[in-house]
Amino acid sequence: xxxxxxxxxxxxxxxxxxxxxxxxxxxxxxxxxxxxxxxxxxxxxxxxxxxxxxxxxxxxxxxxxxxxxx
Numbered sequence: 546x547x548x549x550x551x552x553x554x555x556x557x558x559x560x561x562x563x564x565x566x567x568x569x570x571x572x573x574x575x576x577x578x579x580x581x582x583x584x585x586x587x588x589x590x591x592x593x594x595x596x597x598x599x600x601x602x603x604x605x606x607x608x609x610x611x612x613x614x615x
Contacts, residue, residue: 565594 549556567576573587 564590568594 546556567580568587568591571579573584573591576582576590577584577587
């Protein structure tokens with residue numbers, strides 16, 4: 546970690562950024578299994594990133610599909 550810091554890379558910040566990106570893209574249950582964290586931690590990260598899958602699912606279910614005719 547010190548070698549990265551010597552180059553000006555902040556590994557803690559990079560890890561946090563990567564985790565936020567993952568919780569936006571994956572359900573908490575899958576994320577917890579993939580990276581080996583407790584489900585409660587994954588859910589907390591998801592809420593912190595405002596990437597709640599229930600809100601997303603509700604939004605998707607309200608979409609209307611339109612078919613374009615050519």
